[in-house]
Amino acid sequence: MTSAVTATPPPPARAAAGGDAASARRAWLYVDSLTPHLFVPTADRPVRAKLRELSGDTQVLPHQHAWAQLAISVTGTVHLRVPSATFVVPPRRALWIPPGVEHAVTLVETAELRTLYIYQAEGQCGPGPGDSASNLWRRCRVLEVSELMRALVCDLPTEPDGGPAPSAGQLARERHVSALLLDELRQATQLDLRVDMPRDKRLHSLCQAVLDDPLAHDSLQAFAHNSGASPRTIARLFRQELGCTYLQWRQQVILAKAVELGASGLAIGQIAAELGYTPSAFSAMVQRACGLSPVRFLGMQTR
16 A cells, blocks of 8 residues: 655745745645554564655654554654644654554654554553553653664664565564663653644644744744734733743743754754854753753763
């Protein structure tokens, strides 16, 4: 079965102040969920790996699975959306997606994606049965990918069902690699690269504009001006919908954008300038928000 592909021009959009006009004219390539039925995990093969290279300006349409998923970008940065949030997944990071959670993927640059489908026994939610009691695995989480995890992911076979069956020796090796991979996943460090999104449709569309161009709305007043609502109304909606102020929410957007820029190879000084900060102010903001230095937060340390 071949994945459906549709080239669809985006609907007309009002460019935000300071926004990139080219972005508003971007034509997206929409594809379906990329043959998950050929990689269904089972108790005998609990981790199935799928490899795809997708071009920039591609969107994978919303879908969900009965199993858990780990989405890993080997090269390129991926935006992954669930109904209540958007996540930024650069190289060396992975996103855990619990079973049954609808999600969509946006690629802003060509990316090599490795997707792991992870078998979940009845009542299980997590890398193993013993993790089900923890609520940590019942929500999406961005995780650091260690060198060991990366090597294990790359070692798993990516052949779909329907071809020659793996030999007994190949299956035994796959199970050993899968068991070690799931144990390494259990130890992975979580990173706060989640940007919560509101349910209110008008507020959601405005928040999406900030995600597309974080510098376009640097204050609540600027955001409210573009919404047609008063600053007081917008502030109340942020509190009701997201439990934070506009500036707190925008800071999460800035942090997510910083990670995306870091993955593209920019130095910290360049990232700070792109986001409207001096290097010292950017470092202070990251340290205050995350308790980490920019080097550690952006994953630039030598491993």
